[in-house]
Amino acid sequence: MLASHAYAQNRTITGTVTGTDDGTPIPGASIVIKGTKIGTQTSPTGKFTITVGPGPQSLIVSFIGYVAKVVPVSGTVVNVALDPSHKALTEVVIVGYGSQKRQDIVGSVASISGKDLVEQPVQNFEQSLAGKASGVQITIPNGVLNTPPVFHIRGTNSISLSSQPLIVVDGIAAYTGDVSGGESGGNTLANINPDDIESIDILKDASATAIYGSRGANGVVIVTTKKGKKGNAVVSLDSWYGVTKPYRLPQVLDAFQYVALKNEALTNFGYNLATTYTALATGPDGNPINTDWEKLIYRDGSSYNTSASISGANEKTSYYFSAFYTKQSGVLQKNDLNNKAILINIDHKPNKYISFGGKISYSDNQNLAATTSGSLAGEAYNTGGLGREAVLLPPNLGPVNNDGSYNLSSTGALGTMADKGISISYTNPLVALDLDRANNEIYHTVGNVYFQLSPFPWMSLKTIYGIDYINSVNDAFNNPVSNFSTVAGVVTNAASATDSYVQYKRSVWTNTANFDHTFGKHSLSLLLGNEQQQSNTTGFGESRSILSDPSFNIIQAGFTTTTASGNTIGKNYLVSFFGRFSYDFDKRYYLSATLRKDGYSAFGSDSKYGYFPSLGLAWSLSQEKFWEAAKLDKIFSSFKIKGSWGRVGNNNGLGDFASYGTYGTGVYNGQPTLSANATGNNNLAWETSSKTDIGLSFGILKDRITADLGVYKNDITGLIFPYQEPPSAGLPTQPSVNIGSMFNKGIEFNVDAEVLHSKNFRWNSNFNVSYNINEITALIPGVTFFTYSTSSLETASINQVGFPVGNLWIVRSAGVDPTTGLRIFVNGQGKQVMYNFIGNKYLNMDGTPYVATSGIGINQNADAVNYGNTTPKVVGGFSNNFHYKSFDLNVLLTYQLGFYVYYGTQATLTDQRFWNNSTLILDHWTTPGQVAAYPKVVFGDNVSNGTSYPTDFNVYSGNFVKVKTINFGYTLPHNLLSKAGISSLRLYVTGQNLFVFTKYPGPDPEVSSNGTGNSNAGVDRNTAANGRTFTAGFSVKF
Amino acid sequence: MKKKIIFILGIIVFSTYSCQKALLYPPLPTSISNQDYAPFSTPARITAQVLALYSNLRSGQLLGGRYQIYNDVKAENWINATNNSVTAYQTWLESVNSGSSEVLNLWTQCYFAINNANLFIDGMAASGNTVLNNPALAANYVAEAKFVRAVAYYCLLQMYCPSIAVNGGASLAVPLRLIGASAYGNYDMAPSTVAQVYAQVIKDLNDAETGLPVAYYTTGTTLDPVSNTTRAHKNTAIAYKTRVYLSMQQYTNAVTEAKKIAPQLIAPFSATTGVPNALQVSIANVFKSPYTTTESIFSMPFVNATEVPGGQNALADYFNTVSTTEFYLNPAGVVADTKWKSTDARRALVSTVSGKNYITKYALGSPFVDWAPVIRYSEVLLNYAEAQVRATNTLDLTAINLLNAVRGRSDATTVYTVASFPGGVPDLLAAIVQERNIEFLGEGLRWADLLRLGLPIPAKGAVASVPANDPNNYIWPVPSSEQSNNKLIGR
Secondary structure, three states: HHHHHHHHHHHEEEEEEEEOOOEOOOOEEEEEEEEOOOOEEEEOOOOOEEEOOOOOOEEEOOOOEOEEEEEOOOOOOOOEEEEEEOOOOOEEEEOOOOEEEEEHOOOOOEEHHHHHOOOOOOOOHHHHHHHOOOEEEEOOOOOOOOOEEEEOOOOOOOOOOOOEEEEEEOEEEEOOOEOOOOOOEEEEEHHHOOHHHEEEEEEOOOHHHHHHHOOOOOOEEEEOOOOOEEEEEEEEEEHHHHHHHOOOOEOOOHHHHHHHHHHHHHHHHHOOEEEEEOOOOOOOOEEEEHHHOOHHEEEEEEEEHEEEHHEOOOOOOOEEEEEEEEEEEEEEEEEEEEEEEEEEEEEOOOOOOEEEEEEEEEEEEEEOOOOOOOOOHHHHHHHHOOHHHHOOOOOOOOOOOOOOEOOEOOOEEEOOOOOOOOOOOOOOHHHHHHHHHHEEEEEEEEEEEEEEEEEOOOHHHHHHHHEEEEEEEEEEEEOOOEEEEEEOOOEOOEEEEEEEEEEEEEEEEEEEEHHHHHHHOOEEEEEEEEEEEEEEEEEEEEEEEEEEOOOOOOOOOOOEEEEEEEOEEEEEEEEEEEEEEEEEOOEEEEEEEEEEEEEEEEOOOOEEEEEEEEEEEEEHHHOOOHHOOEEEEEEEEEEEEEEEEEEEOOOOOOOOOOOOOOEEEEEOOOOEEEEEEOOOOOOOOOOOEEEEEEEEEEEOOOOEEEEEEEEEEEEEEEEEEOOOOOHHHHHOOOOEEEEEEEEEEEEEEEEEEEEEOOEEEEEEEEEEEEEEEEEOOOOOOOOEEEEEEOOEEEEEEEOOOOOOOOOOEEEEEEEEOOOOOOOOEOOOOEEEEEEOOOEEEEEEEEOOOOOOOOOOOOOOOHEEEEEEOOOOEEEEEEEEEEOOOOEEEEEEEEEEOOOEEEOHHHOOOOOOOOOOOOHHHOEEEEOOOOOOEEEOOOOOEOOOOOOOOOOOHEEOOOEOOOOOOOEEEEEEEEHHOOOOOOOOOEEEEEEEEEEEOOOOOOOOOOOOOOOOOOOOOOEEOOOOOEEEEEEEEEEEEO | OOHHHHHHHHHHHHOOOOOOHHHOOOOOOOOOOOOHHHHHOOOOHHHHHHHHHHHHHOOOOOOOHHHHHHHHHOOOOEEEEOOOOOHHHHHHHOOOOOHHHHHHHHHHHHHHHHHHHHHHHHHHHHHHHHHOOHHHHHHHHHHHHHHHHHHHHHHOOOOOOOOOHHHHHHOOOOOOOOOOOOOOOOOOOOEEEEHHHHHHHHHHHHHHHHHOOOOOOOOEEEEEEHHHHHHHHHHHHHHHHHHHHHOOOHHHHHHHHHHHHHOOOOOOOOOOOOOOOOOOOOOOHHHHOOOOOOEEEEEOEEEEEEEEEOOOOOHHHOOOOOOOEEEEOOOOHHOOOOOOOOOOOOHHEEEEEOEEEEEOOOOOOOOHHHHHHHEEEEHHHHHHHHHHHHOOOOOOOHHHHHHHHHHHOOOOOOOOHHHHOOOOHHHHHHHHHHHHHOOOOOOOOHHHHHHHHOOEOOOOOOOOOOEEOOOOOOOOOHHHHHHHHOOOOOE
């Protein structure tokens, strides 16, 4: 009777849940009968079946990232279309050692969805963060694959230490930076498949970062990888193929122009063209040799990328398995990246008290290159640098002789062919590209296990142990064909092989206790934690030279000499205790206070421990009665004011033993010695950032538009510098001392808007802009500036009190004298001085000899000026997403404004040695009265056009707007696919680096010859160009 | 129950391992911390530190080459060939300024050697003596440190300070640091006077003479010629005192010291206690491998491939033609002395290449492993001779014997007698000083002689003579880095 009653009244409802964004079914969405705990989930194809009781019933349909909907049940089929949430305030944000709802966050946190990082031809996810969040500057330094970008959050925060943020992946602070010892980049973060990223949260202010204590000052980036979502197994496959073309390469002279120009320069110097000349050589086809070295060195790169995953979950267990393969070839010949990675995330919750799980990821990352690109930090002046040789080598010389052999001189340099009296010291890049190796392979394992106990609903205890292990193996070989020495007619090869092995091992053990309590309108939350991190580095290797038989090319072969190479060792230990207290009253008033105590082995023995506090307050005005009363709620659906203050430290880049006074070993007539070799400082500590923040978050039109405005000031003290003690103190080295100071202050604004929303057409837009000012306020006592070089040669950078970090230090000029054709420089006092290379003479404008107070003509120390900043004052992005029926289009623009770039390569391109020149040089002075851009060409002249000292005619505004990516996709109709068991299939094409709007004449204003260095940023010296990439791919889910 | 046990166990494990304090103070993997007297924790480390004190002196910036080079080229016997400011060109030009690299580098290396000696003396008192548990050996070691400190201060006095004769020794000299510095701190310190620094040098050498061993032995009573040349023994301290007292113009004291190791009144002279220091029959042998004759009282050793003076520091690189050939002999300098006969064995150490003269005392090219001489027995004899004449103001026969011993060893045909000096004492003194000029050419004594005697630097090539009262160019200035970082330097 009862059964039949139930049978009579219960109804079985079926339906499909789809998203209104792309119309595809949503697997794993939750269906709950309103007022009950009865519920189910959608299948991988978005379908559900649920039995509801009698009477009018409603279903609550929800899914992460979508606005939940309450749907009344009518009939037996209920199809639900969920709207994606516009930056929903209920969205969960990962913060330090926990997560919070966005609306409860007091600190400044920018979140980026993993979805925004995929389908891009990058080698590591950092490269795709440009323009995605306010306060974030990403600069790709060069066209070499897998180099770490310059990554600054709210400006440059250090001078001697690193200014790169702390990156925390699934709770474990990751190794960052370049660990390749080869000539390709070796960004450690290439181990993360962008497809595996669920979200990236960027912590910016003290309230958010102080819980990371002595490591948080540069901001913290929290990467969270995907976990399985409830429902049956979802198989997804994403695959693309792309082509990269080098772009904006300098236009150089061809052989005919080169020979004419250099012979003119030789004549102008006074050489006898009968004995000293450049000349066209005849190639095997009988035509003059006219080599395009750029073509020989650059190529059209290609990239292939496939990522596959299987994921799913039931009530107790969730799993996520993925595999990833990418093979990319860069725009430089032989520069390849082969990356394979797997990731497994498993979580299990047997009962309501216990949960545990773990993660394991492994990647094998091959960073291959034949030889130096001249683009990595420290390499700008490598004579074999490919970026340099591509523009510098004479086009009248070929890489091979007519008989097919390499064109080499008697010393192994590039042979001079038909030239007479010209000597060339640069290498033949073809030999190195064919025969050399400078490879690196990184084996990277990251894993963790955790166990969580929740004995009471208000208490949870968690322990997590994680590891980050990197083995970096380097293999380099220099060929015996172009490397040899000749003594008394006997040729000995100078081939060499250098292999090294470096192991980085980090383990992190974190224990946290979380207490939550809500009573009445009060919500309290307390986090207490302890963390220990140990990092060990050890490396060794050998360098062998002079091959026993020139046919060999590996280190295991016979060589005559062997020396140790790449020996390195380091270890450090960080122990921390931390807590966070959060409180809110009625979701109106918020308070968040954090405190961390860090003990770090690298700090001096009297400064082992630091305390890093923060306090944040927020007020949600839109929750107040008066807000409604004032009808402000009609405009602002949400409105929150927040402020924070805190102290955060920076220890990134501090040497493991920098605080130690040490004795080192040596020998005295064969017997061991022990002598002081490093000066200690027992007070050496972290650099301290005191950050103050005021922010405003609001939503308009039911949060269709949400915006954040932030104003901040970051006072940095205790900047570490080597302190110059009196030499008579007899100390072995200059001790590192916390002594300098500077500040960053700025404003940032971010707005997300759903511009249009109709059934068939949607348009979402994000715009963000950040303005930052940096100023050094103190260096070391008695010192007002330091200068910095690029690759130890050209000193183009200066840090000066009262100016930003990494400014350009430049000699000014005033064009070319139309009467004499000489370059006019401007000395430190603003006086014009002409330069004549013949006789190396500096002249006053009336032609009389110029006598400088410093005694030697124009001299950088006396005459250079602090020219301008290299860190952009304004950075940001503008992203637009369009959906029309099954088509989608995303356009991302990035921009950086208000900075200078020193285009040092242009000095190379106009240098009057045997080097080839840019076609710009064709506008040079030849006859009196002529107004020309470049002076009279005189062979050997390395001063007039900026090689000897950096000069203002090679400095340009770096302002740019880039069409960074355009992604166009088409999603196949659902009904078509479901028959094939496919839940979604999307086809897409992507273009990256499509256009750049800039007045900068070099390949790319987004450049750094000095890697991520703070003090010598904004220098483009012989850097290899970047590429423009087109890819096409598909993404399919089963 | 089970849960509770797990919970309690968890708490215990957590509280035990939540902070592993030892890991905050990691032992250094490739060097030794200077904390808690770790460098003094074993006898082997202490011995290694003693040897390091010498190797600090041996630096190419100091007695491994450049000190001797500066002393030679600052005087009149050399002409610069390369105009390279990195290789003593400004010193030769008499135009160094406070920013010149040689002015900074020599100062820095002297004080580095001094500071390490100070650290060692401090550390021995605080810890090393106990660890060593051998008072005699501890005294030897401390004496060696004091010897090294004295040598380094003496070098500073020669380059940066006026002669003690100027101003009665009251001129400002250099900071007299006797306590070791090991960490960041305030090291402002005023300079002491010339007389005060000399007094400290003598004090250290007296202490050294007391504490040093009479000799080093390989086994039993077999002398160890290598250690007796490369480490200080009693006779080394005594020999050094003859040099220092001469610079201090305390001639009686110089004679007293000299008599300790040259007690004879007539040739052959030799030390009768400790290491039997004596002249060799052939001077050429002194400059040949193994460089350890009893004439070489103290020299700086070098070893092929492993211990070399470093680029642009080696004596051979400057004075011989085996490498860069930075200098050649001034034709108007000591080689022009007609009384220096062509048959003199020391003329055989002068070579002529393409019409220019060089010396071959340092014969080996790169990596330049000829040992660098610091003090030889022949200097002791000439110090003795000069001091004796100046102390007695007579044509002293012992002094003439001493002079003959040195001259006669290389030139048997010249024998001085009283009759050789018709001008009396000044003639004899001039002969002794000239003998030093010949004997120690290329060994870094000439400038120190000009300085102590208050003589002008003679002109050479295009470089004009510098009078002894020249305020700028006669002695070196204090390096600018010291001036800007030591607020009390005052000069």
